[in-house]
Amino acid sequence: MHRRTFFRTGVAAGLASLTRPASVLAYEPPPIRRAGPLRLNSNENPLGLAPAARSAVIEGLTEANRYPLVAMAPLREAIARRHGTTPGHVLLGNGSTEILRVAVAAGTMGATGTLIVADPTFEDVTDYAKPFPYRTVRVPLTSGFAHDLEAMREHARQADGPAVVYLCNPNNPTATLTDCAEIESWITEAPERVFFVLDEAYFEFVDDRRYRSFDQLAVTRPNVLVVRTFSKIFGMAGLRAGYGIAHADTTARLNGYATQITPNHLAQVAALASLEDPDVIARGRAANARGRRILTDVLDELNLEHLPSHANFVMHHIPGDLRTYQRRMRERGAWVGRPFPPMLSHNRVSIGLQAEMEEFAGILREFRQKGWV
Amino acid sequence: MHRRTFFRTGVAAGLASLTRPASVLAYEPPPIRRAGPLRLNSNENPLGLAPAARSAVIEGLTEANRYPLVAMAPLREAIARRHGTTPGHVLLGNGSTEILRVAVAAGTMGATGTLIVADPTFEDVTDYAKPFPYRTVRVPLTSGFAHDLEAMREHARQADGPAVVYLCNPNNPTATLTDCAEIESWITEAPERVFFVLDEAYFEFVDDRRYRSFDQLAVTRPNVLVVRTFSKIFGMAGLRAGYGIAHADTTARLNGYATQITPNHLAQVAALASLEDPDVIARGRAANARGRRILTDVLDELNLEHLPSHANFVMHHIPGDLRTYQRRMRERGAWVGRPFPPMLSHNRVSIGLQAEMEEFAGILREFRQKGWV
Numbered sequence: 001m002h003r004r005t006f007f008r009t010g011v012a013a014g015l016a017s018l019t020r021p022a023s024v025l026a027y028e029p030p031p032i033r034r035a036g037p038l039r040l041n042s043n044e045n046p047l048g049l050a051p052a053a054r055s056a057v058i059e060g061l062t063e064a065n066r067y068p069l070v071a072m073a074p075l076r077e078a079i080a081r082r083h084g085t086t087p088g089h090v091l092l093g094n095g096s097t098e099i100l101r102v103a104v105a106a107g108t109m110g111a112t113g114t115l116i117v118a119d120p121t122f123e124d125v126t127d128y129a130k131p132f133p134y135r136t137v138r139v140p141l142t143s144g145f146a147h148d149l150e151a152m153r154e155h156a157r158q159a160d161g162p163a164v165v166y167l168c169n170p171n172n173p174t175a176t177l178t179d180c181a182e183i184e185s186w187i188t189e190a191p192e193r194v195f196f197v198l199d200e201a202y203f204e205f206v207d208d209r210r211y212r213s214f215d216q217l218a219v220t221r222p223n224v225l226v227v228r229t230f231s232k233i234f235g236m237a238g239l240r241a242g243y244g245i246a247h248a249d250t251t252a253r254l255n256g257y258a259t260q261i262t263p264n265h266l267a268q269v270a271a272l273a274s275l276e277d278p279d280v281i282a283r284g285r286a287a288n289a290r291g292r293r294i295l296t297d298v299l300d301e302l303n304l305e306h307l308p309s310h311a312n313f314v315m316h317h318i319p320g321d322l323r324t325y326q327r328r329m330r331e332r333g334a335w336v337g338r339p340f341p342p343m344l345s346h347n348r349v350s351i352g353l354q355a356e357m358e359e360f361a362g363i364l365r366e367f368r369q370k371g372w373v
Numbered sequence: 374m375h376r377r378t379f380f381r382t383g384v385a386a387g388l389a390s391l392t393r394p395a396s397v398l399a400y401e402p403p404p405i406r407r408a409g410p411l412r413l414n415s416n417e418n419p420l421g422l423a424p425a426a427r428s429a430v431i432e433g434l435t436e437a438n439r440y441p442l443v444a445m446a447p448l449r450e451a452i453a454r455r456h457g458t459t460p461g462h463v464l465l466g467n468g469s470t471e472i473l474r475v476a477v478a479a480g481t482m483g484a485t486g487t488l489i490v491a492d493p494t495f496e497d498v499t500d501y502a503k504p505f506p507y508r509t510v511r512v513p514l515t516s517g518f519a520h521d522l523e524a525m526r527e528h529a530r531q532a533d534g535p536a537v538v539y540l541c542n543p544n545n546p547t548a549t550l551t552d553c554a555e556i557e558s559w560i561t562e563a564p565e566r567v568f569f570v571l572d573e574a575y576f577e578f579v580d581d582r583r584y585r586s587f588d589q590l591a592v593t594r595p596n597v598l599v600v601r602t603f604s605k606i607f608g609m610a611g612l613r614a615g616y617g618i619a620h621a622d623t624t625a626r627l628n629g630y631a632t633q634i635t636p637n638h639l640a641q642v643a644a645l646a647s648l649e650d651p652d653v654i655a656r657g658r659a660a661n662a663r664g665r666r667i668l669t670d671v672l673d674e675l676n677l678e679h680l681p682s683h684a685n686f687v688m689h690h691i692p693g694d695l696r697t698y699q700r701r702m703r704e705r706g707a708w709v710g711r712p713f714p715p716m717l718s719h720n721r722v723s724i725g726l727q728a729e730m731e732e733f734a735g736i737l738r739e740f741r742q743k744g745w746v
Contacts, residue, residue, distance in 0.1 A: 050438040064422040065608040094467045098632040131629045235438040238638035256504045258472040265611035
């Protein structure tokens with residue numbers, strides 16, 4: 001494995017975390033008296049925007065009345081450097097959701113297409129397919145909560161014409177991994193009419209040795225798109241910035257479906273500052289590990305089965321009706337995940353700050369005392 | 374005319390300007406020693422972001438790590454109030470360009486469509502049509518630089534299947550008006566397969582008595598979309614916020630093609646603050662009138678013919694090669710408009726601050742001395 005490739009893997013990110021000073025890893029924002037609810041419903045980063053990104057936004061206000069072109073090339077270059085490639089392989093979007101939209105819009109290539117997704121998985125892709133001539137095939141996860149690559153592959157094989165395969169790894173809402181070697185073996189054998197969308201939104205949270213990015217494969221193969229976001233480890237969900245990595249021909253083709261000049265200037269400068277801050281990733285990973293430990297401890301204590309989490313959220317079992325549980329949580333001041341059918345006996349809870357997870361643990365114990373979980 | 378309708382017209386905006394205090398109307402930002410070029414190339418607002426919008430962005434940073442949902446409903450409501458309608462008629466976008474993209478993507482309705490545009494006009498619409506099955510018809514402007522409604526109408530009549538008609542009024546790049554009564558008479562007689570996109574990006578700059586918005590027609594007719602932007606009078610080009618006003622069925626249909634949750638949180642709060650600031654529009658109109666006067670005076674002085682401007686830019690004649698002129702301007706430190714074929718003997722120049730227009734006037738006089746214009 002090349003050194004550069006190595007440093008892009010989740011494992012390497014883990015090692016990098018270990019080398020940051022303890023003060024960086026221990027960072028949590030100063031406790032604020034929260035007026036609102038516990039927001040554990042959208043897999044956001046509780047640390048907030050990186051301080052450097054915050055300063056960049058304030059400085060960027062002097063350019064707010066100008067079309068956002070000055071920071072676009074530097075951002076594209078910084079992203080390209082991060083993936084050991086060149087700017088022509090980078091597709092910028094108004095959140096990674098725009099990249100998903102564009103991939104779906106371009107995917108049928110005028111014909112009737114087949115969209116193959118896991119069940120459950122992140123919903124945006126199937127939402128975006130609605131106005132286009134897609135037949136959507138939902139393939140249940142395996143008993144180990146991985147993508148059922150065998151079954152998906154069979155659907156792609158049977159598809160008549162273009163197929164779009166969406167692989168969210170780690171998967172949302174389960175936080176579980178699908179074996180990268182198996183994905184790669186499928187991709188390298190698939191015909192070009194099968195277009196792979198690899199959503200790596202939670203890439204930086206993964207510690208598994210077998211996990212890796214498909215960015216290099218995306219650069220070289222026209223039917224592979226890797227999707228990344230600034231909404232998770234970089235704490236920028238409100239600023240809507242994401243990107244795709246793809247073959248230069250694919251980038252050019254997909255750009256035809258994108259909204260012009262996205263994301264906005266403030267999102268661009270915040271993303272650039274976040275990429276240049278050496279502590280953002282390590283700090284986010286460390287905080288996530290602390291919060292996840294508190295959460296999994298209370299789930300274990302209460303014997304609530306949970307899936308192994310490789311991201312900034314945990315899917316755990318809930319006895320009884322999920323909607324009742326979610327409503328009671330909301331009444332108690334905690335927002336937790338939406339329902340993800342068909343997993344209607346599980347709840348997705350996002351990982352917050354230490355104090356927030358302790359508060360959530362307290363609520364769960366109350367619920368147990370009331371016989372609600 | 375209803376009082377509410379009256380206050381939405383350009384004329385009313387003009388009257389409103391007169392009623393603001395002189396200190397508001399005279400406002401120009403403090404002179405900064407400009408490091409960069411004179412930016413007169415993108416019809417941006419030289420006054421910058423409104424102070425209230427600036428504060429709203431800085432306050433909004435505490436929400437930057439959360440998906441931008443808290444300010445979305447208030448923004449939609451404020452826009453609806455502005456147009457005397459309800460939030461279900463408002464389509465939010467990442468700049469008005471996203472609304473144009475969505476209209477084009479939705480416009481063929483699966484069949485082969487005809488896209489009818491003026492020549493020249495704003496280019497985004499034809500750019501967005503490229504990947505879709507459109508036949509694009511470019512209809513030259515009349516000798517008075519209005520849309521040639523007769524000719525466009527004939528193309529729509531002959532179109533076999535869905536047609537999208539794009540009317541930019543005032544038109545970019547000419548800043549000229551097309552008669553609203555004639556547009557209305559076409560719309561009210563057209564079959565539903567003809568979809569009208571009325572781009573009112575420069576609405577607030579217009580003073581002509583016969584000019585008006587088509588927002589009320591858009592609310593009631595499913596085949597009319599009015600497009601507005603925060604990039605011009607509101608000085609938010611870098612923040613990418615725009616919207617559409619349409620029938621509720623149309624809004625729902627077009628939303629299927631939009632990127633989810635746009636614009637971003639900072640753009641939302643800036644837009645909301647700008648709408649609530651009573652001085653933004655009057656101040657922008659007054660500054661534009663001052664700058665336009667300096668510009669048209671020097672064009673008259675040098676006998677450079679110019680089209681009557683109803684916006685924040687002026688299209689004027691250039692003897693000789695346009696690209697040479699634009700290059701020389703760039704070398705001299707002034708960015709002016711791109712070429713707009715087929716009008717290759719005209720240059721589009723945006724209206725800047727008083728000091729900027731005086732600088733530009735000086736450059737033009739220099740060019741005259743050199744025999745370049």
